Amino acid sequence: MALWLRTWQLGVKSLLLHPMRSLLTVLGIFIGVASVIWLLAIGEGISIEAQKQIEGLGADNIIVRSVKPPSEATTEIRGPVPYGLTRAEYQILVDTIPTIKSALPIREVRRQFKRGPRLIDGRLVGTTPDYARILRMEIDQGRFITEADMQYNKNFCVLAAEVAEFLFPYENPIGRKIQLPEHEQFFQVVGVLKPRTATAAIGGSLDAQEFNKDIYIPITTLQKRIGDQITVRRSGSFEGEIVQLNQITLSVHDVGQVLQTAEIVQHTLAPRHKAYSDINVVVPLELLEQARTTRLMFIVFMGLIAAISLLVGGIGIMNIMLATVTERTREIGIRRALGARRQHIVSQFLVETIALSIVGALVGVVVGLACPFVMTQVRLGLEHYRPDLMESLPAVVRNVTPVIVPESIPLAFVISVLIGVVFGLYPAVRAAYMDPIEALRHE
Amino acid sequence: MISTTSSVSLAASIQDLHKTYYLKGETVHALRGVSFDVPMGDYVAIMGPSGSGKSTLLNLLGCLDKPDLDRGRLLLGNDDIGRMNDDQLAMIRASRIGFVFQSYNLIAQLTVLENIQVPLYYMGRLGRKERQRCRELAELVGLEHRLSHRPSQLSGGQQQRVAIARSLVNDPYFILADEATGNLDSVTTAEILKLFQRLNDEGRTIILVTHEDDVAQHAKRRVRLRDGQLHSDEQTQNRIIL
Ligand SMILES: Nc1ncnc2c1ncn2[C@@H]1O[C@H](COP(=O)(O)OP(=O)(O)OP(=O)(O)O)[C@@H](O)[C@H]1O
Numbered sequence: 001m002a003l004w005l006r007t008w009q010l011g012v013k014s015l016l017l018h019p020m021r022s023l024l025t026v027l028g029i030f031i032g033v034a035s036v037i038w039l040l041a042i043g044e045g046i047s048i049e050a051q052k053q054i055e056g057l058g059a060d061n062i063i064v065r066s067v068k069p070p071s072e073a074t075t076e077i078r079g080p081v082p083y084g085l086t087r088a089e090y091q092i093l094v095d096t097i098p099t100i101k102s103a104l105p106i107r108e109v110r111r112q113f114k115r116g117p118r119l120i121d122g123r124l125v126g127t128t129p130d131y132a133r134i135l136r137m138e139i140d141q142g143r144f145i146t147e148a149d150m151q152y153n154k155n156f157c158v159l160a161a162e163v164a165e166f167l168f169p170y171e172n173p174i175g176r177k178i179q180l181p182e183h184e185q186f187f188q189v190v191g192v193l194k195p196r197t198a199t200a201a202i203g204g205s206l207d208a209q210e211f212n213k214d215i216y217i218p219i220t221t222l223q224k225r226i227g228d229q230i231t232v233r234r235s236g237s238f239e240g241e242i243v244q245l246n247q248i249t250l251s252v253h254d255v256g257q258v259l260q261t262a263e264i265v266q267h268t269l270a271p272r273h274k275a276y277s278d279i280n281v282v283v284p285l286e287l288l289e290q291a292r293t294t295r296l297m298f299i300v301f302m303g304l305i306a307a308i309s310l311l312v313g314g315i316g317i318m319n320i321m322l323a324t325v326t327e328r329t330r331e332i333g334i335r336r337a338l339g340a341r342r343q344h345i346v347s348q349f350l351v352e353t354i355a356l357s358i359v360g361a362l363v364g365v366v367v368g369l370a371c372p373f374v375m376t377q378v379r380l381g382l383e384h385y386r387p388d389l390m391e392s393l394p395a396v397v398r399n400v401t402p403v404i405v406p407e408s409i410p411l412a413f414v415i416s417v418l419i420g421v422v423f424g425l426y427p428a429v430r431a432a433y434m435d436p437i438e439a440l441r442h443e
Numbered sequence: 444m445i446s447t448t449s450s451v452s453l454a455a456s457i458q459d460l461h462k463t464y465y466l467k468g469e470t471v472h473a474l475r476g477v478s479f480d481v482p483m484g485d486y487v488a489i490m491g492p493s494g495s496g497k498s499t500l501l502n503l504l505g506c507l508d509k510p511d512l513d514r515g516r517l518l519l520g521n522d523d524i525g526r527m528n529d530d531q532l533a534m535i536r537a538s539r540i541g542f543v544f545q546s547y548n549l550i551a552q553l554t555v556l557e558n559i560q561v562p563l564y565y566m567g568r569l570g571r572k573e574r575q576r577c578r579e580l581a582e583l584v585g586l587e588h589r590l591s592h593r594p595s596q597l598s599g600g601q602q603q604r605v606a607i608a609r610s611l612v613n614d615p616y617f618i619l620a621d622e623a624t625g626n627l628d629s630v631t632t633a634e635i636l637k638l639f640q641r642l643n644d645e646g647r648t649i650i651l652v653t654h655e656d657d658v659a660q661h662a663k664r665r666v667r668l669r670d671g672q673l674h675s676d677e678q679t680q681n682r683i684i685l
């Protein structure tokens with residue numbers, strides 16, 4: 001039998017002499033290792049979540065949105081309040097900024113859609129044919145709106161999956177008509193989209209986009225048939241507003257141009273919206289930065305917890321090993337008399353601390369791997385009992401699904417073994433440098 | 444250093460040996476120039492009043508400590524113990540010296556067989572042959588049925604026999620026994636002395652520290668220390684052979 005195997009056997013044996021003590025010793029290491037795995041898993045989850053959201057919005061996009069100004073700012077205006085982006089501004093942006101590859105004007109109105117007895121609340125989106133490509137919409141049946149539809153102000157519409165399913169549960173919607181009761185308009189369905197996951201709101205500046213209740217029509221048709229002025233019922237009274245465009249989605253040729261272009265857009269539009277703040281420029285790429293910061297903060301925070309537990313764990317190990325060394329002074333003397341070199345004594349005690357920290361690491365890894373499960377449970381629990389608390393969390397945190405980073409497991413092991421070595425070395429060396437004669441005399 | 448016995452090989456050669464302890468400004472001269480040779484196959488009883496330096500001498504012979512370097516020297520074979528470093532001393536302890544202590548000094552967590560194996564482990568030799576040898580040694584001391592027992596399950600005499608088996612496992616130059624029978628009753632003492640005698644008959648060198656004349660009477664030779672110096676060194680008269 002190899003000698004090192006004997007050493008290990010011996011180490012494990014003497015640890016098992018005090019199982020409770022050994023387990024308590026291991027607690028700090030266990031918490032440390034578990035938190036290392038957790039922090040990396042959650043960090044990775046945040047990363048992936050952010051990436052997904054950015055992808056949904058498009059990293060090379062700049063989104064300019066109209067924002068309804070606060071009512072205090074518009075008290076002087078009687079009647080419907082005009083605000084937001086205009087078609088003229090759209091034209092200016094397209095004409096004057098060369099880095100813009102394409103620009104997507106969007107007008108959206110909350111409306112009701114009717115088919116026979118079935119009525120659904122949804123979003124009427126007026127846009128251009130580019131919309132489907134830029135927002136990566138996939139066609140399920142039929143087609144998206146075309147240039148020709150735009151040109152002739154056609155009353156054609158494309159339905160998002162959920163609307164189609166609701167209004168046409170038994171028949172193929174293509175070629176059929178739906179009604180907008182609020183405007184006494186009829187639209188003929190020319191296409192149906194595949195379901196699309198919503199992009200969550202990030203940073204509070206962009207509302208969550210729930211694409212599945214949308215109905216798309218040519219923006220020209222919307223302007224002509226419905227117009228810029230919309231009346232919405234709000235808490236009993238009617239409020240009017242005049243909006244030409246709710247959003248312009250700009251994409252640039254190269255991701256590198258995003259930030260610079262966004263700045264130019266901001267400068268171009270700012271003088272035209274001095275009266276009150278009614279536009280907002282959102283750069284998904286900046287949201288990526290935000291997500292990075294969130295993730296970094298999280299990793300620093302959890303890293304601190306991990307470091308403290310590992311330190312405490314290490315000190316615990318050192319403490320217990322010092323006690324063990326004192327307790328076993330006589331044995332050390334005997335072994336030295338029988339020919340043990342200092343290195344033998346060092347390795348004997350070091351093996352024990354390493355064995356301890358490996359056990360801690362093992363338990364830590366098991367608990368660490370349970371992270372995604374535990375997080376899901378916690379989230380479900382929070383959603384159920386404290387929805388308000390959930391609401392207050394940033395979206396990236398709210399939606400995060402921890403993803404175990406495979407490297408974190410060997411990393412955790414290496415860290416805990418290192419802890420074992422670092423904190424076990426002093427007691428072991430102390431044992432090895434005892435005077436054998438004194439040690440033999442020890443009671 | 445009258446070395447007329449050059450034809451007989453020496454287990455140890457003690458030449459003007461000094462050992463001084465320095466304790467908080469106080470110096471204790473535990474050994475003050477002791478000289479004698481221990482030929483192979485000898486059986487020496489070291490006697491003397493308490494504090495005369497018996498244990499000190501034995502610890503030096505056992506390479507647990509180093510003598511004063513400025514005077515005299517201690518040779519084991521050709522090795523000058525004063526010039527060895529800690530690792531070399533450990534190697535010598537592992538391979539050439541057998542210890543038997545007054546308080547047995549077995550390792551409590553280990554079984555009888557494992558205790559006997561410990562020195563082999565530090566010599567780096569623990570093969571099949573050596574394992575077999577450990578069993579044979581256990582048989583020699585009459586404990587072949589107790590191999591997997593723990594020291595706490597054995598009587599004092601049995602524990603001391605395990606210690607003797609352990610001291611033999613590395614085929615040592617000599618066995619050092621410091622008051623090996625000090626904790627035992629007269630019957631058990633006789634058993635252990637019988638074992639020593641048998642080992643000596645087989646050619647093993649034994650150096651025994653004792654207070655008791657009865658015990659010393661079993662050795663071939665009696666060395667007396669007084670105040671760290673050699674007081675007398677004579678062959679045993681009327682040696683008891685068991
Ligand atoms: N480590 C030490 N430090 C200081 N002095 C020591 C040390 N070891 C022994 N001595 C001193 O050296 C002298 C000899 O001690 P030693 O233990 O060799 O005596 P001994 O003959 O074995 O006595 P006993 O019969 O009581 O065992 C004593 O005066 C003792 O106090």
Ligand SMILES: [Mg+2]
Nearest residue numbers: 497498499621
């Ligand atoms: Mg003594």
